[in-house]
Amino acid sequence: MQSRQADLTSATWRKSSHSNSDGGQCIEVSDDFPGVVPVRDSKRPDGPAVIFGTSAWTAFVSDMR
Template identity: 45%
Template sequence: MDLTGARWRTSTRSGANNGACVEVADNLPGRVLVRDTKDRDGGTLTFTPATWRTFVSGLRHP
């Protein structure tokens, strides 16, 4: 998978976790990418935008 152009970001809430967080790139058409901040070359999870919205919504409103 070509990740060229992916703009990675971390949550503003991840600052106190000593790097124990994930990065998300949601600027590529049709997919949302997630990776471990501590192991950026260790693999990337790929979600559809709809699946990602459902996941995030579930975190906010359990």
């Protein structure tokens, strides 16, 4: 497993398209970083983010559909 780090201070985050307005559990992702997809818990925006390679993220999203 490769460790990846990114400066996420300038990231623009978007909520999952499956998120609803009642404040339920959801994730946010950022599309600002070529080659990686940072993911964080929307309830903890100052918490840690998990960073996936784009191919791993694409496979995950495809499997979830």
